[in-house]
Amino acid sequence: MGVLGCIWLVLILVFLYAPILIMAMMSFNESQFYQLPFKFSLDWYEALASNDAIKTAAIRSVLIAIATTVIATTLGTAASIALFRYSFPGKRVLQVLLFPPIAIPWLITGTAMLIFFFGIGLGRGTPSVLIGHVALALPYVIVVVSARLATFDPTLEEAARSLGASSWTVTMRVTVPWILPGIIAGGLFAFAVSFDQFVVSYFLSEPGDATLPVLIYTSIRKGFTPEINAVSTIIIVISMAIMLLAARFSNFGGDR
Amino acid sequence: MANILSQDTRRAAGLLTPAYLWLTVAIFLPLAAMLYFSFLSDVPFGPEADWYYTSENYRAFFETGTYASLLWKSIKLGLTVTVICVLLGFPCALVLAKVIQGRSREALFLLIILPFWSNSLVRIFSWAIVLRGNGVLELAVNWVLPFDIRLGLMFTPTAVVIGLVHSYLPYVILTSYLALQAIDNSLIEAARSMGAKRLTILWRIILPLSMPGLLAGAVLIFVPVVGSFMEPRILGGRFGTYYGTVIEDQFTAVFNWPLGAALSFILLAVVLVILALSSPILRNART
Amino acid sequence: MAEVVVENVTKSFGPMKALDNVSMDFPDGGFFALLGPSGSGKTTLLRTIAGFILSDSGHIRIGGEKVDRVPVEKRDIGMMFQSYALFPNMTVADNIGFGLRVRRVGASEETRRVGEALELVRLSDLAHRKPSELSGGQRQRVALARAFVTNPRVLLLDEPLSALDKALRVDMQIELKRIQREIGITTIFVTHDQDEALTLADKIGILKDGRMVQAGPPRDVYDRPASTFAAEFLGEANVFDGTREGGGLRLTDGSLIALPEGSETAQSFAIRPENLSLAQEKPNGDGIGSLQAQMVQRVFAGAMTTCVVELSDGRRMKAIALDRDMPHAEDGSPVWLTWKTAQLTPIGSEP
Numbered sequence: 064m065g066v067l068g069c070i071w072l073v074l075i076l077v078f079l080y081a082p083i084l085i086m087a088m089m090s091f092n093e094s095q096f097y098q099l100p101f102k103f104s105l106d107w108y109e110a111l112a113s114n115d116a117i118k119t120a121a122i123r124s125v126l127i128a129i130a131t132t133v134i135a136t137t138l139g140t141a142a143s144i145a146l147f148r149y150s151f152p153g154k155r156v157l158q159v160l161l162f163p164p165i166a167i168p169w170l171i172t173g174t175a176m177l178i179f180f181f182g183i184g185l186g187r188g189t190p191s192v193l194i195g196h197v198a199l200a201l202p203y204v205i206v207v208v209s210a211r212l213a214t215f216d217p218t219l220e221e222a223a224r225s226l227g228a229s230s231w232t233v234t235m236r237v238t239v240p241w242i243l244p245g246i247i248a249g250g251l252f253a254f255a256v257s258f259d260q261f262v263v264s265y266f267l268s269e270p271g272d273a274t275l276p277v278l279i280y281t282s283i284r285k286g287f288t289p290e291i292n293a294v295s296t297i298i299i300v301i302s303m304a305i306m307l308l309a310a311r312f313s314n315f316g317g318d319r
Numbered sequence: 320m321a322n323i324l325s326q327d328t329r330r331a332a333g334l335l336t337p338a339y340l341w342l343t344v345a346i347f348l349p350l351a352a353m354l355y356f357s358f359l360s361d362v363p364f365g366p367e368a369d370w371y372y373t374s375e376n377y378r379a380f381f382e383t384g385t386y387a388s389l390l391w392k393s394i395k396l397g398l399t400v401t402v403i404c405v406l407l408g409f410p411c412a413l414v415l416a417k418v419i420q421g422r423s424r425e426a427l428f429l430l431i432i433l434p435f436w437s438n439s440l441v442r443i444f445s446w447a448i449v450l451r452g453n454g455v456l457e458l459a460v461n462w463v464l465p466f467d468i469r470l471g472l473m474f475t476p477t478a479v480v481i482g483l484v485h486s487y488l489p490y491v492i493l494t495s496y497l498a499l500q501a502i503d504n505s506l507i508e509a510a511r512s513m514g515a516k517r518l519t520i521l522w523r524i525i526l527p528l529s530m531p532g533l534l535a536g537a538v539l540i541f542v543p544v545v546g547s548f549m550e551p552r553i554l555g556g557r558f559g560t561y562y563g564t565v566i567e568d569q570f571t572a573v574f575n576w577p578l579g580a581a582l583s584f585i586l587l588a589v590v591l592v593i594l595a596l597s598s599p600i601l602r603n604a605r606t
Numbered sequence: 607m608a609e610v611v612v613e614n615v616t617k618s619f620g621p622m623k624a625l626d627n628v629s630m631d632f633p634d635g636g637f638f639a640l641l642g643p644s645g646s647g648k649t650t651l652l653r654t655i656a657g658f659i660l661s662d663s664g665h666i667r668i669g670g671e672k673v674d675r676v677p678v679e680k681r682d683i684g685m686m687f688q689s690y691a692l693f694p695n696m697t698v699a700d701n702i703g704f705g706l707r708v709r710r711v712g713a714s715e716e717t718r719r720v721g722e723a724l725e726l727v728r729l730s731d732l733a734h735r736k737p738s739e740l741s742g743g744q745r746q747r748v749a750l751a752r753a754f755v756t757n758p759r760v761l762l763l764d765e766p767l768s769a770l771d772k773a774l775r776v777d778m779q780i781e782l783k784r785i786q787r788e789i790g791i792t793t794i795f796v797t798h799d800q801d802e803a804l805t806l807a808d809k810i811g812i813l814k815d816g817r818m819v820q821a822g823p824p825r826d827v828y829d830r831p832a833s834t835f836a837a838e839f840l841g842e843a844n845v846f847d848g849t850r851e852g853g854g855l856r857l858t859d860g861s862l863i864a865l866p867e868g869s870e871t872a873q874s875f876a877i878r879p880e881n882l883s884l885a886q887e888k889p890n891g892d893g894i895g896s897l898q899a900q901m902v903q904r905v906f907a908g909a910m911t912t913c914v915v916e917l918s919d920g921r922r923m924k925a926i927a928l929d930r931d932m933p934h935a936e937d938g939s940p941v942w943l944t945w946k947t948a949q950l951t952p953i954g955s956e957p
Contacts, residue, residue, distance in 0.1 A: 503689065503691065505687045505688075505689050505691040506691050506693060508658060508678070508685075508687070508691065509685065509687055509691035509693075509752075510693075510704065511658075511677075511678040511679045512656060512678055512679075512683055512684065512685035512753075512762075513679075513684075513704055513705030513708060513752070513756060514679045514680070514682070514705055514708045514709060514756070515679060515704070515705075515708045516679060516708075519708055523693075523704070524693060524695075527695040528693075528694065528695055
């Protein structure tokens with residue numbers, strides 16, 4: 064039973080990682096038509112360095128992800144603290160309202176945003192993409208930061224208040240330092256949500272100023288070369304590294 | 320008392336307003352705008368826009384049957400992917416939660432959910448590399464087998480299912496693992512002390528107690544799969560027309576936004592019905 | 607129902623010896639306690655008998671059959687867990703009937719036996735409740751009924767009463783004893799509570815650091831502890847030690863006390879506080895020992911009074927007696943500490 068189970072686990076891991084590894088391997092293969100046998104080459108990474116369309120898209124993606132991280136983390140942390148510290152009418156409703164952005168398929172939210180942003184005259188483009196990304200990242204930040212806040216002893220705040228600290232001082236000197244790992248994890252989640260986001264970006268970005276995933280999608284559909292493997296490999300390494308960091312700070316699912 | 324309460328409420332409002340205003344502008348108003356749009360005859364932008372209120376977009380869904388059958392096709396795809404994910408993922412979560420001990424468990428758990436947080440588009444692309452004709456999989460199979468075969472998996476519904484299972488499998492492992500970990504080991508020991516065999520314990524104790532997690536995972540998979548369009552586009556080829564791709568077309572190719580809005584709203588209704596149906600089961604099963 | 611024998615069982619977890627050559631026998635139909643502080647190996651021993659832990663060496667026999675390699679589910683045991691481990695998804699009746707269903711006894715037989723078990727633990731009205739709707743005491747009785755309903759060869763209880771509050775615990779002790787007498791199954795329970803062990807068990811095994819320190823009927827173990835540890839763990843004990851001189855013992859304060867017969871070469875002797883008494887005058891008579899002491903403190907507790915006295919070398923002793931039997935001496939005043947020589951128990955050096 065134990066041995067069979069472990070074999071099963073290994074097979075699942077192979078299923079999950081094999082295609083990614085093969086895709087990555089092919090980015091180091093010389094052949095433009097993915098022909099084997101394998102011949103090592105860095106040609107495709109070099110080609111990438113001189114591909115301006117991909118470089119601009121990559122820079123745009125990173126900038127949008129950074130902006131999303133800053134905005135979503137700030138707004139999300141403030142909201143988490145309010146939800147944790149105060150009790151007020153309608154609190155439960157506000158908590159439930161966090162789920163639509165996570166639970167509704169992005170196809171629906173993406174097309175709805177497209178309609179609305181056109182309706183108010185904003186149209187497609189980077190500002191719309193950013194607004195959309197922040198909205199999708201916010202619930203993740205609030206969930207992660209709230210989980211960390213749940214381990215916070217509220218009497219610490221009361222103690223600080225009783226010593227004469229103002230509400231602002233209490234927040235910045237007592238509460239925020241305690242939940243900092245949660246804020247960092249939430250920020251990393253926000254970065255990942257934005258950096259990996261395809262669906263919403265796809266509907267909201269202008270053909271001329273696509274984000275990296277959107278550019279990859281259009282390339283794939285037009286017929287692709289190992290250059291796409293190279294950029295995909297870089298993306299997957301970055302997003303996995305970010306999630307490993309986030310896991311370190313949020314300790315999700317761990318049983319320590 | 321009333322004063323203190325309102326002061327709390329005011330402070331809370333100050334901290335909450337930015338976040339919820341953002342969500343309102345980016346999620347809730349757009350959903351409302353889409354509902355409004357779905358009752359229009361044409362896009363109401365521009366000086367010479369010519370439009371009127373109508374229910375023809377919804378009638379198109381219910382009368383032609385084309386869209387309905389595509390929705391049914393997407394729902395079947397959702398069910399297939401969900402069932403396969405549960406069958407593959409639950410045993411995996413069980414092994415992880417109840418067989419493997421100590422630090423290696425944490426590492427393996429992280430390894431399994433890591434791909435889930437990495438770029439889904441890139442992962443679908445990786446299957447295109449693996450499955451394509453004369454691709455790695457075919458070469459590997461032909462290398463092992465003595466005779467020459469063509470798998471021809473790329474651009475088939477099977478390829479779409481494989482890609483989607485790969486994308487969403489970690490969900491069901493994650494939720495089942497968390498539910499299984501919450502089952503006290505002494506319950507399993509108690510069942511053994513009463514003479515129960517492994518299969519009995521699985522069927523009578525472990526499965527009922529982890530059902531909420533399993534169901535949550537299933538819902539989390541089913542909902543996005545019904546609305547998927549990128550995966551069928553890349554892996555499905557000419558078989559890749561699903562409800563999601565039709566909606567995509569309305570916005571990016573055909574530019575019939577009101578029809579697209581109506582189709583999106585029908586999908587949203589399906590999603591909400593499923594969420595509503597599963598929520599009491601999830602809540603009951605927890606106690 | 608069967609006799610259980612533990613023979614030279616050893617079990618290590620890494621470098622730590624959880625059980626070190628432990629032996630004890632549990633005759634058919636008896637009620638036995640494994641007693642010890644936490645980490646003493648008592649729970650490990652119980653789980654080894656159950657089969658959750660496989661011993662490194664030694665044997666476990668149930669009803670004469672060697673079960674060392676028999677898996678838990680085939681050992682035909684009943685076990686009650688400290689957390690009760692009731693299945694939260696099943697009703698009380700389904701919980702109790704689980705073992706019967708696994709044994710495929712048939713629906714009518716199951717209903718009958720579950721009914722009987724419920725009656726025995728006095729829960730017939732609650733058969734269709736879920737465990738979450740029960741009080742702590744009720745859960746404890748469901749767990750017990752579930753453990754014995756299959757008529758196992760041996761009933762194993764892991765800290766059966768520790769999750770209950772004090773008052774309920776005393777009621778449940780009486781209840782547990784009644785049920786065990788009625789069903790007559792060989793029962794072994796683990797506890798860290800000395801009173802519980804003394805109250806319930808026909809035989810007690812005291813463990814310390816993975817070793818069986820002493821095993822025997824409660825009265826023997828209480829009155830004749832084999833070591834300072836056993837003496838002090840089972841309740842309060844006063845210890846006289848010194849050097850042997852003739853037939854007596856020369857204490858560190860210089861006085862010589864008489865010893866009971868058959869004490870050979872022991873240099874330490876224990877006596878329970880209730881076997882020490884105080885007097886104003888030096889008592890006389892055969893087989894009575896006494897020492898001059900000073901009253902330090904009197905603690906009045908209703909019917910009983912505890913007196914702490916100090917010997918001339920500063921060593922303190924405790925005596926407990928009915929209040930009316932104690933002389934009302936002021937703190938600091940001289941008293942005589944007396945005892946019956948036969949009640950001094952030789953104890954070995956620390957094992």
